[in-house]
Amino acid sequence: MIAGRGRQRIRPPRRGLHGDDIDFENTWGTIASAFREIHTKNASRLSYEELYRHAYRIVLKKKGDELYKRVKEFEHEWLSNEVRSSIQALFSPNLLANSQGLGGTTTNERRVAGERFLRGLKQAWGDHQVCMSMLADVLMYMDRVYCQDHRRVSIYTAAMVLFRDDILNSPTSDIEDRTVLGLLTQVILDQIQMERDGDVIDKHLIKSCVYMLEGLHVDEMDAENQRLYNVSFEHDYLETSREFYRQESELLLRDSDAGAYCKHVRKRIHEEEERCRSTLLESTAPRIQKVVEDELIKNRIHELVEMESGVQFMIDNDRLDELNLIFDLYSRVDDKWELTRAIQKRIVDMGTDVNSAAIAASQAPPPAAESGEKGKGAVQERSLNQQTAAAIKWVEDVLQLKDKFDTIWRVSFMEDQPLQTALTRSFADFINSPTFPRSSEYISLFIDENMKKGIKGKTEAEVDQVLDKAIVLLRYIQDKDLFERYYKKHLCRRLLMNKSVSSDVEKHMISKMKIELGNNFTLKLEAMFKDMTISEELTAGFRRHVEGLGDKDPKRIELAINVLTSMTWPLESMGSGDDEEGRRTRCNFPTAIERIKRGFEKYYNEKHSGRQLTWLPNMGSADIKATFPKVPQKDGSTKERRHDLNVSTYGMIILLLFNELLADQFLTFEEIQAQTNIPDSDLVRNLQSLAVAPKTRILIKEPMSKEVKPTDKFYFNEGFQGKFVRIKVGVVSSGNKVESDRERRETEKKNDDSRGFCIEAAVVRIMKQRKELSHQQLVMETLSQLVGQFKPEVHMIKKRIESLIEREYLERIEEAEVDSYRYLA
Amino acid sequence: MDSPNVELMSALASLFECGKYSDLTIICGIKRYPVHRAIVCSRSTFFDGACRNLFRESESGIIDLTEDDPEAVEHMVNYLYHLDYLSKSLSRRTSQRRADSPLSGRISSLRKSKKLNLAMVEDPLLAMASAANAMPNPLTPPDEQPNRFEADLSAKLPDMPVENLVEEDSFENMEAEPEANVENPHLVTHAKVYAIAERYGIPGLKSLARKKFAQQLELHFGSSEFPEACQEAYETTVDTDRGLRDVIIQSFRSHPELSLRKDVESAIRETPGLAFELFRMASGLPVAS
Structure with missing residues (x-):
């Protein structure tokens, strides 16, 4: 211009x-x-x-x-x-x-x-x-x-x-x-170090200088990372801090325990946060935080967890505060793997201890076994009781463990979700541990025990608590089908033998399981309750029917009957071992009993034609009024003694044989067996309770011993004395106890059989829908369908598929590259 | 105008007239304007700078603008309180208030001539005429700045003015009495106001002055003030300030006969900036480099 x-x-x-x-x-x-x-x-x-x-x-x-x-x-x-x-x-x-x-x-x-x-x-x-x-x-x-x-x-x-x-x-x-800027950085770092060592410094002064560094840039670009503060100061600050904390953590880990260490780390973190706010810039906070977390936590996490006073010590001594500290620190670094691992290990260790204790307790020789006075049967009985006790103790120990870790989780781990998952997994791990196959049975036994005795005199809320505990454990169980089997068996006994304290509680439990495990699971259990109700109606109906037949017969036998749907009730598992060859034992009832039995069959057939009734004398019981000859009393008088005896059905059949015998006549074991056709093992057990058990020796055995031999002779014990009018003659092993190994093998075999059906059903369901599927996919889908019930082994699935192919439900697709199947309609 | 606006405007006017709460005095020669820091500093970066820092002005509360043109200063102060200057309603008030001030005699005598001030009148015919005049010259390059400006201006002309006039006058609810001033289009005054607005950083006043200047020039390009106004415009602002320059160049473009006037010719000779731009215009180059 x-x-x-x-x-x-x-x-x-x-x-x-x-x-x-x-x-x-x-x-x-x-x-x-x-x-x-x-x-x-x-x-x-x-x-x-x-x-x-x-x-x-x-x-x-x-x-x-x-x-x-x-x-x-x-x-x-x-x-x-x-x-x-x-x-x-x-x-x-x-x-x-x-x-x-x-x-x-x-x-x-x-x-x-x-x-x-x-x-x-x-x-x-x-x-x-x-x-x-x-x-x-x-x-x-x-x-x-x-x-x-x-x-x-x-x-x-x-x-x-x-x-x-x-x-x-x-x-x-x-x-x-060295420039003034370098000196400035040096001075600020020095001042901060003084503050870390406990001195009081002029934070405002430093902050003003920091503002200056914030306002200036290294070059003409105004990018944030080009600020003098970032380029000149922050970098040095982070480096010196890293060095400082590295040394400090080393010193601390050597000199103090884990709890104190955690407290110190938390203090440092807080200090650094505060320092960024008051002395430096807030933008530094995440960076210095990372340095502290890296040096004090992340790089030391392993040492810290494994310290003598580390996680295990804290768990064992319920140091909830310290666990909380450690958790708090770990949640700052990305993964809590170390902590999770330590806790899981501790759970599995403690759980395995509980398992081993239970196994040891169940196998320990009973202390009384030494005294040869008692027979082998009693020893067995005792050992069974001991096992039951071990089972219940196991459940309670597991629950206690669960309580402990729940508290830790709630108080110390702030209800952290991933940790809860980890805890659950660890519990499931040791509960389903292959070295401890009895958890399903134990849990069912625990419920059984509580249903029979435990909940007596407890308030509704307390009962609820017990049930919830059982449910909690149930959640961990992998093989739910096995549990169902045991529960059915135990429930069956409780129902048939009237062992339950309260049927309301029973039903409550079922509804809880329904919520937890679904409708399918409880379907059969509910059917059992339904059978019980119908049976009560039948019994009452039959009584009215008999009353309507004619004059009242004082000698008439009252019949209470339970009609059980054979598919619903685990009858086979309740029978004695004699079913091995698959024959249904049929004992000879005394005539009076036989008559009323026929009467009922007729009555029932009129109501429901086409149904076949099978009698299960091994499950029943009878009340007998027994009269014993006069014996001199203490006051000198003599008096006929009457007792109401409650015996098993077999016991009744045996006792009725002696009605027709004279006082000095006897029956041998073989004779009794021939007349009654009671299966050997049941007969032995019933005779044991009638002739060996000291308080219910209604028969006299000769020779007197625990063992029952085919040649033993039995007499009616005329001199029987009982303190009470009503006497219950218990039959050995009629209660719910831990299974013997043999029983267990059977249960497992049965369980495997029914698993086979489940797998086949699942495979057919899947194939019906998909028509064609590769082997791999089929196995995967089957596993996922059955996950709620049990975890089948792959070779079992394979076998079932083979079997289905044989039966022409499926066929192999010949030309397929990978093994594949086609559904045959 | 809605009554809240009226309320604010009349409150500002009365603050100015009474000098109530005044905390700053602007001096220009013998004139003193008692003003308010809150009002002037928030509108002008210059006053803000003067009051914000610890210079003599902020301590004494006096800003001496004697170096500036007294008329321009008066218009600026008027604008700061009335959002306008040189309008009839304002001049009446001003003359009432400062009947004794030496300048007022001159101003009021100007006003009293009661001649038509076309700047304040919106005649549709005139507007159309100016719009027609403002039609883009086919010879000019399409991206030329003056053109754009003109297009803007002419586009606004037909619908904007009547309302504007009403607004301005509604302060005192008086009728739009045509203001008489055919012979004095105030071209130089507007150029000076424009310059002072630029100098003291008052963008609103700057654009108001430009608008008035443009309107007046449209009507009075033949005015004897024109040469001086050109000089004023080219000497008081930097070359890159196109506000008045574009208006003037456009006038030369629309009225080539202007260049034939003797007084215009000597003004061009004296104002190299103008001469240069006219040369570029004549050569068909973009005026603003």
Whole structure:
């Protein structure tokens, strides 16, 4: 552009701007001296309007470029002469010494020197900012017109950059290449270290200097990661902190226990957070946090967990607070694997202990077995009782363990979801451990025990609690089908023998299981209850029917009957071992009994034609009124003694044989067997309870011994004495007890059989829907379908598939690349 | 205008007239304007800068603008309180208030001439005429800045003015009495106001002054003030400030006969910036480099 110089005027010159060309040097001189006044804090003597006008004119006359340059030069001179020397005056030996990291100066001396330096720097920076904002206001027009048009940074920004170059990047001394900025970083780090060591430092002072570093950038780009704070300070800060915490963690792990360590770490984390807020910048918080977490937690996690006072110690001693601390710390680092692993290990260890204790308790020789007085049967009985006790103890121990870890989880682990999953998995692991196959049975026994005795006299809420505990354990059980089998068996006995304390509680339990395991699971159990109800109606109906037949017969036998649907009830598992060859034993009932039996069969067939009734004498019981001959009483009188005997059905059949015998006549075992056709084992057991058990010796056995041999003779015990009128003759092993190994094998075999059906059903269901499927997929889908019931073994699935192919439900697809099957409709 | 606006505007007007709560005085020659920092500093970066920092002005509460053109200063202060200047309603108030001030004699005498001030009148015919004049010159390059500006201006002309006039006058509910001033289009004044607005950083005033200048020039390009107004416009702002420059160049473009006037010719000779731009225009180059 052409400058309008030396033009002639046709009008009288106007005032102000339109005057002749300004004398730049003169005007600049005025401005420069005014700037000096501003820098020495004498601005109130200056007229803003005048300065503004001068600057405005210069810009208007297209000298903006020159003005800008001069201002920068002026500031450069000012900073490198006046300000720098004032900063250098702050350097002292104490201040410079710490850079070597050598002793010779006390911490306090260093702190004082450092604070003096920081304060001086803060002052210089503050002054510079204030003065520059005044200058910038004076040079407003230059900023607005010249800087914008020529894409220059505002004079204020330019002057801030000058501060960086002329002060911060200036060397601290002629011989060292360390800059003021480096020294500043050094001093701040030193001060922070002092604070970490417990000193009190001037946080505000440091914060002001940090703000300065935040406001300045390394280059002209204003990117955040180019701030002096990030480039010069933060990096060093993180590095020195890392080193410090590395050493500290080493020292702490050596000298203190895990709990104290955790407390200390938490304190440090909190301190660093606080430091970022009060002394440094919040943006550093996540970064320093990571350093602390890395050094104090992540890199030490293994050592910490495995310490003598580590997780295991805390669990064993219920140190909930410390566990909480450790959890809190671990939740800061990404994975809680170490903690999870330690806890899982502890659970499995403790659980395995419980398992072994149960096995040991069930196998330990009973202490009384030594005394040869008692027969082998009693020993067996005792050992069975012992096993039952072991089972119940096992359940209670597991529950206790569960309670313990639940508390830890709730209190210490803040109900953390992944940890809960881990806990559950560990519990399931040891409960379903292959070395401990009895958990299903034990849990069912636990419920059985409670149903029969445990819940007596408990409030509804307490009962509920017990049931819930059982449900909790049930959740862990993998082979739910096995549990169902045991539960059915135990429930069956409870129902048929009237052992349950409360049928409401029984039904409640069923409904709980229904919620937990689904409708399918409880279907058969519910059917059992239904059978019981129908049977009661049948019994009552039959009684009315008999009453309606004619005169009341005083000798009439009352019949209470339970009609059980054969598929629903686990009758086979309740029978004695004689079913091995598959024959259904049929004992000979006494005539009176036989008559009423026929009567009922007729009655029943009228009601439901086409149903076949099978009698199960081994399950029943009978009340007999027995009269014993007079014996002399203590008061000298003699009196006929009457007892109400409650015996098993077999017991009744046996006793009725003696009705027809004279007092001194006897029956041998073989004779009894021949007359009654009672299966051997049942007969032995019944005879044992009638002739061996001391309190119910209604028969006399000869010779007297525990064992029952085919040649033994039995007499009616006329001299029987009982303290009570009503006497219950228990039959050995009629209650629910732990199975013997042989029984167990049978149960497992049966279970496997029924699993086979389940698998086949699942396979057919899947294939019917999919028509064609590869072997791999079929196995996968089968597994997923059955997961709620049990976990089948793959070879079992294979076998079932083979069998289905044989029976032409499926066929192999010949041409398929991978093994595949096709459904045959 | 809704009554809240009226309320605010009249409150501002009365603050100015009474000088109540004034905490800053603007001096220009012998005139003193008691003003309010809250009002002037929030509108002008210059006043803000003067009051914000610890210069003499902020301590004494006096800003001396004697170096500036007194008329322009008065218009600026008026604008800060009334959002307008040189309008009839304002001048009446001003003259009432400062009957004794030496300048007021001149101003009121100007006003009293009661001649039609076409700047304030929105005649549809005139508007159409100006719109027609403003039609883009087919010879000019399409991306030329003045053209765009003109298009803007002309596009606004037909519908904007009537409302504007009502607004301005509604302060005192007076009728739009045509203001008389055919012979004095105030072109120089508007250019000065424009310059002072630029200088003290009052964008609103700047655009108001430009609008008035453009309207007046449209009507009075033949005015004897034109050459001086051109000089004023080209000398008081930097070259990149296109506000008045574009308006002037457009006038030359629409009215080539202007260049034939003697007084215009000598003004062009004296104003290299204008001469240069006219040269570029004539050469068919973009005016603004």
